[in-house]
Amino acid sequence: MSNEQLVKKSPSFFNNPKNRSLVYQFLLLAGLSYFFYGIVSNTIANMEALGIKSGYGFLTETAGFDILMSLVPYDATYTYGRTFVVGLLNTILVSIVGIFFSTILGFIIGIAYFSKNWLLHKMSIVYVQIFRNIPLLLQVFFWYFAVLAALPGARDSINIGEAFFLNVRGLYFPAIVGESGSGFVHAALAIAVIAAIIIKKWAKKRQDETGQQFPVFITAIGLIVGLPLITNLILGTPFILDYPSLQGFNFAGGVTVIPELMALTLALSVYGAAFIAEAVRAGIQSVPHGQTEAARSIALPEKRIMSLIIVPQAMRVIIPLLNSEYQSLIKNSTLATAIGYPDLFTVFVGTTLNQTGQAIEIVFMTMAAYFAINMLVSVIMNFMNGGVALTERK
Amino acid sequence: MKKLSTIVAGGLALVALGAQAGTLDDVKARGALSCGVSTGLAGFSQKDEKGGWSGLDVDVCRAVAAAVLGDASKVQYKPLTAKERFTALQSGEIDILSRNTTWTHTRDTSLGLNFAGVNYYDGQGFMVSKKLGVNSALELGGAAVCIQAGTTTELNLADYFRTNGMSYKAVTFDSSDQTRSGFESGRCDVLTSDQSQLYALRIGLTDPSAAIVLPEVISKEPLGPVVRQGDDAWFNVVRWSLMAMVEAEFLNVDSASADTAKASGSPEQKRLLGAEGGAGEKLGLSEDWAFNIVKQVGNYSESFERNVGSGSALKIARGLNAQWNKGGILYSSPIR
Numbered sequence: 001m002s003n004e005q006l007v008k009k010s011p012s013f014f015n016n017p018k019n020r021s022l023v024y025q026f027l028l029l030a031g032l033s034y035f036f037y038g039i040v041s042n043t044i045a046n047m048e049a050l051g052i053k054s055g056y057g058f059l060t061e062t063a064g065f066d067i068l069m070s071l072v073p074y075d076a077t078y079t080y081g082r083t084f085v086v087g088l089l090n091t092i093l094v095s096i097v098g099i100f101f102s103t104i105l106g107f108i109i110g111i112a113y114f115s116k117n118w119l120l121h122k123m124s125i126v127y128v129q130i131f132r133n134i135p136l137l138l139q140v141f142f143w144y145f146a147v148l149a150a151l152p153g154a155r156d157s158i159n160i161g162e163a164f165f166l167n168v169r170g171l172y173f174p175a176i177v178g179e180s181g182s183g184f185v186h187a188a189l190a191i192a193v194i195a196a197i198i199i200k201k202w203a204k205k206r207q208d209e210t211g212q213q214f215p216v217f218i219t220a221i222g223l224i225v226g227l228p229l230i231t232n233l234i235l236g237t238p239f240i241l242d243y244p245s246l247q248g249f250n251f252a253g254g255v256t257v258i259p260e261l262m263a264l265t266l267a268l269s270v271y272g273a274a275f276i277a278e279a280v281r282a283g284i285q286s287v288p289h290g291q292t293e294a295a296r297s298i299a300l301p302e303k304r305i306m307s308l309i310i311v312p313q314a315m316r317v318i319i320p321l322l323n324s325e326y327q328s329l330i331k332n333s334t335l336a337t338a339i340g341y342p343d344l345f346t347v348f349v350g351t352t353l354n355q356t357g358q359a360i361e362i363v364f365m366t367m368a369a370y371f372a373i374n375m376l377v378s379v380i381m382n383f384m385n386g387g388v389a390l391t392e393r394k
Numbered sequence: 395m396k397k398l399s400t401i402v403a404g405g406l407a408l409v410a411l412g413a414q415a416g417t418l419d420d421v422k423a424r425g426a427l428s429c430g431v432s433t434g435l436a437g438f439s440q441k442d443e444k445g446g447w448s449g450l451d452v453d454v455c456r457a458v459a460a461a462v463l464g465d466a467s468k469v470q471y472k473p474l475t476a477k478e479r480f481t482a483l484q485s486g487e488i489d490i491l492s493r494n495t496t497w498t499h500t501r502d503t504s505l506g507l508n509f510a511g512v513n514y515y516d517g518q519g520f521m522v523s524k525k526l527g528v529n530s531a532l533e534l535g536g537a538a539v540c541i542q543a544g545t546t547t548e549l550n551l552a553d554y555f556r557t558n559g560m561s562y563k564a565v566t567f568d569s570s571d572q573t574r575s576g577f578e579s580g581r582c583d584v585l586t587s588d589q590s591q592l593y594a595l596r597i598g599l600t601d602p603s604a605a606i607v608l609p610e611v612i613s614k615e616p617l618g619p620v621v622r623q624g625d626d627a628w629f630n631v632v633r634w635s636l637m638a639m640v641e642a643e644f645l646n647v648d649s650a651s652a653d654t655a656k657a658s659g660s661p662e663q664k665r666l667l668g669a670e671g672g673a674g675e676k677l678g679l680s681e682d683w684a685f686n687i688v689k690q691v692g693n694y695s696e697s698f699e700r701n702v703g704s705g706s707a708l709k710i711a712r713g714l715n716a717q718w719n720k721g722g723i724l725y726s727s728p729i730r
Contacts, residue, residue, distance in 0.1 A: 051506035051623045052484065065548040066564040076552035145579075153580045168580045169538060169563075249526075249537040249583050250563065259581070260565075340566045340576075346543065351566065354477050354544025357505040359484075 043360070058356045059084070065351060067342045069258050080352050087344035088369055094261060094343060095330045095373070098268035102329060103322070105269060106276025111306065113281050124277065131274040136332055139271055144263035144339040151259070154250055165244060171257040172244035181238035188231040189224070196220035260341035264333065272329045279321035283314030315388045323381035327374045334370075344369060417489050417621070417628035418462065418678055426468045429455035430488035433473040433569055436594035437702040437710075438494045438514075447471045451492040453697040454513055454619050456690070457635045458490060461683040466690040475568055476544045480505055483620060490632055491620040494588065496546045501620075510632040512618040515714040515723060517611035518550050519589040521596060524606050526583060531610040535560035538582040540573040542566070547587055550613040574598055577605075588615050593708045631677055638684040640726035641666055642693035644717055649692045656685055666729045673729050684729070694724065 013019055047054050059081035066076050071089040074082060113124040131139070148168055152158065157167035165172040178186075196219070203214035232239075244254030287310050295305040334345040344366060353362045421427050431439035431451055439449040447469075456466035474482050474493060483491045484506055494516075495501070497509040520531050528534065531554075541547050543566040555562050565582045567573045574595045577585040585595065589611060596602045619636065621629050642648070645663050647655045656667040665671035667688070668681035677683065691697060698715060699705045716722025 047506075049624070050484065053504040064552055066552050066562070068564050068566065076549075076556060148579045148581055247536060249534075252536065337568065340543075340568075340572075342566070346566070350477055350568075351544045351548065354480070355500070355549070357480055357501070359481050 047360075053358065054361070056361055058358050058361075061356075063352070063355075065355070067347055068340070069256075069261065069342055080356065083347050083352050084344070084365065084369075087342060087347035090342055090347070091330075091333055091336075091344040091369075092373065094264055094268070094333050094336065094341065097265050098272060098329050098333065099326050101265065101269035102272030102276055102325075105273035106325075107280055109273060109277035110280025110284070111311075113277070114284060114306075128274045128277050131270055132278070136267065136271050137335055137338060140264060140267040140335050140338055143267045143270075144260065147259050147263045147266070154246065157246075162245075163241075163243060165251060168259065169250055169256075170259055171262065172251045172254050174241040174243045175253070175255045176239050177242050179238045179240060181235045184235060185228050185231050185238070188228045192223040192227040195227075196223050199223075258341070260336070260339050263339060264336050264341050267335075268329055268332060271332070272325060275325050275328070276322065279318050279325060280314070282321065283316075283318035284310055286317045287313045312388070316385070316390060319381060319385045319388060323378060323385070326377050326381065330373055330377065331370065417625050418631055421462055421489055425463065426470050427455060427459040427462065427490065428470050428472065428488045429458075430472050430474045430479055430482055430491040430493055431455070432493045433475060433571075435494060435570060435591060436597060437590060437706060437708045438594070439471075439473075439492070448701065450514060450697060450701045451494055451617075451619075453639075453691050453701065454492045454636060455490060457639055457687045458632055460686040460690045461635045461638070461677075461679055462631060464680065464682075464686055466686070476542055477568070480507065483507060483622060486622075489621070489628070494591070494617045495620055496588075496615045497618050498546060506623045507620050508623050508629055510619050510621055510629055511636040512616040513636055514590065514617040516588040516590050516615040516617055518547055518586060518613040518615060519592055519611055520608040521577070521585040521587075521592045521605050522583060522608060523577075524604050528608070531608050531612070532558060532560075534562070534584055536562065537584050538563040538565055539584045539586055540565050540567065540576040540582040541586055542570055542573055543568060545587075546613070546615065551586055554612045570595060571598075588617070590702060590708070590710060593702075593710055597707050627678055631679065634677060634729075635683075635687060637726040638666065638687050638729070639691070639694040639697065640717075640724050641729060642684070642688045643695045643724075644719075644726060647688055647693060648696055649689050652685060652688045662728070662730075671730065 014023075044054070060079050062076075063078055063080050063083050064076050067074055067083065067086055069090065070086045071093065072082075072086060074086050109124050109127055112120045115121055115124075151166060151168040154167050154169050157165040157172075159165045163174050199214075199219055200216050203216045207213055242253050244251040244256070291309055291313065292305060295309045300308070333343055336343040337346040337350055340346065349362055349366050353359055356362070429452075431447065431449070434440050435449070437449055439447060439451045442448050452469075452471070455469050455471070459469045460466040472482065472488055474488075474491075479491055479493055479495065480501070482488050490510075491507075492513075494514070495509075496516075497512060501507060502509055520534065522528050522534075535555075535558075539551060539562050541551060541564060548564065548566070551562070551564070563582075565576060567576055570587065570591060573585055573587070576582055577595075578599060585592065585605075587595065589607065592607050596605050596607070599605055619632055621632050645655075645660070645666060647659070647663055647666065652667060655663040656669050659667070661670075665673065667685040668674055668683065672681065674681040674683045692700070695712075698712065702708045702710045703712065712720075712722055714722050715724060718725040
């Protein structure tokens with residue numbers, strides 16, 4: 001045979017799997033782009049034809065309504081854009097508080113499952129079964145009406161001295177207002193926190209090298225409480241307390257925690273704790289029993305076994321589950337609309353949407369906000385996960 | 395930038411569109427009128443013990459159904475909260491929104507909707523518990539006020555308190571029933587809403603005599619039915635159905651006397667009831683459109699007295715809602 005006949009014919013274009021996959025991906029991309037383009041242009045054309053105003057100009061118009069609770073200054077003369085900020089901050093507040101309490105409660109209940117005490121073990125199971133199986137909306141209503149029904153009216157509040165009041169309008173306590181010089185106390189607090197972190201790192205390093213332990217916890221508490229306190233006394237207490245007082249219908253002054261916030265936090269924490277307890281239980285059960293046996297064989301006390309051996313290893317299972325739980329809690333906070341807590345959904349998608357009629361822009365902004373918050377939580381949790389995940393040799 | 399952000403916004407939403415023009419044809423083809431009402435407001439739109447709907451707003455829908463389909467019972471009622479009502483109408487889910495909706499400039503111009511008339515002239519008021527010993531709205535500084543979210547009530551409240559230099563705490567709820575439970579539980583001192591709603595809500599309290607409605611009326615609230623823009627034929631049908639009820643009262647025709655009036659009444663009565671004049675054909679309806687309305691639903695005063703007046707638990711006086719020649723401001727255009 002001649003050399004020319006031995007040369008293989010080059011295969012057709014589609015016989016190469018790489019080329020095929022490129023073509024399919026290109027077709028899919030073209031199809032999706034056409035689909036989305038069609039939806040978007042159809043929406044815009046329809047809205048114009050219906051005479052519905054579009055655009056984000058409404059964000060600079062005056063809102064005209066008041067919001068029950070706001071972390072930044074707000075009244076009816078501010079703009080709709082401001083209501084977005086107010087709602088967003090309220091959502092972030094209830095999310096942070098809910099995550100904090102549900103994590104603590106969830107860990108306690110999850111670890112209680114493994115207690116040798118029969119009652120604790122059973123209570124853990126009962127708690128999870130009850131609060132996991134009842135719809136969250138019902139729980140929110142329950143806490144709200146239970147909270148409202150149990151508390152007395154404003155004129156007969158439960159009070160501790162003249163400083164703390166609890167009634168159906170909310171929980172009132174004195175606000176600490178800083179005068180000149182209070183900046184030093186804040187700075188002292190910040191310095192104390194940083195010092196505590198540095199001491200913790202130093203103590204760990206020392207323990208790794210020499211085996212000596214250092215009472216980090218006590219020292220940290222002492223610093224964080226003591227340093228600002230000393231600064232406070234030296235400067236002559238540059239703070240005044242703004243006491244809440246009953247004027248006419250309601251209390252004025254001081255800090256108010258509205259019952260809607262209390263009820264929503266209670267509901268979210270109790271509900272989230274049930275799921276987090278299960279995540280903790282899954283994590284702890286994932287640690288091989290050999291670890292516990294080995295720890296017992298070197299005479300570690302039970303509590304130390306849990307905190308030094310089991311839970312750190314359990315965290316690599318718990319943290320990804322916590323990630324979902326936190327995001328679920330943040331999204332569940334939109335149930336605030338059922339009880340009138342002014343979170344982002346209630347204030348923006350509820351009131352502002354109804355006043356302006358700009359449904360698409362408002363819903364899009366709200367979706368983007370919740371998406372951004374959840375992505376942030378996810379990034380933080382994944383970062384923490386990276387710290388505890390099993391690493392394999394590459 | 396505006397176009398780009400709108401494109402981006404539109405990219406994440408789907409808007410279902412009902413028919414632009416041609417709602418009249420759609421209703422005839424479907425054989426029933428799709429009517430948006432409230433989730434339950436005594437006197438205006440409420441489910442009764444038999445499972446049917448009754449109320450002043452419900453009667454508007456029944457009148458339109460009687461005019462278009464010849465049968466006032468051919469209506470599908472869709473209960474809507476204050477937040478959903480406009481999107482339901484814009485998207486075509488309902489043909490007409492009859493839900494004690496205030497006719498304001500913003501709603502009439504920027505939502506792609508038209509108000510077809512006013513079926514109740516109302517105003518915003520306050521309700522407080524008698525125990526507070528308050529006699530005027532000007533003594534309400536610092537109070538907690540229960541309101542329904544997303545209504546003109548919220549805006550008027552803010553304006554009134556700001557104008558009079560008073561502060562307040564706004565406790566918002568989704569539905570008027572929730573505002574009433576908030577008021578009863580003591581969460582707020584004051585309940586504010588349209589005066590007609592206040593009377594309706596007061597009936598639902600465990601002790602209605604313990605609450606009083608303060609005399610101040612702080613805003614104008616002309617309530618009326620709403621339809622989509624760009625559908626003039628349908629707009630005419632709804633507008634003239636409402637006006638037929640008012641005109642029937644003006645001409646002293648009611649459901650009992652409709653037959654005799656049609657046969658042997660005055661020329662105006664005959665023109666209204668379709669015995670002569672051809673008014674129905676010009677609307678695209680049959681000639682007994684108004685006759686069906688008056689016979690099956692009644693004229694405006696019958697509807698008023700039955701739902702919110704002397705024949706109901708609310709006992710609201712005609713006041714502004716009487717005919718123009720009887721001390722009120724209801725004035726219908728002549729049918730000719």
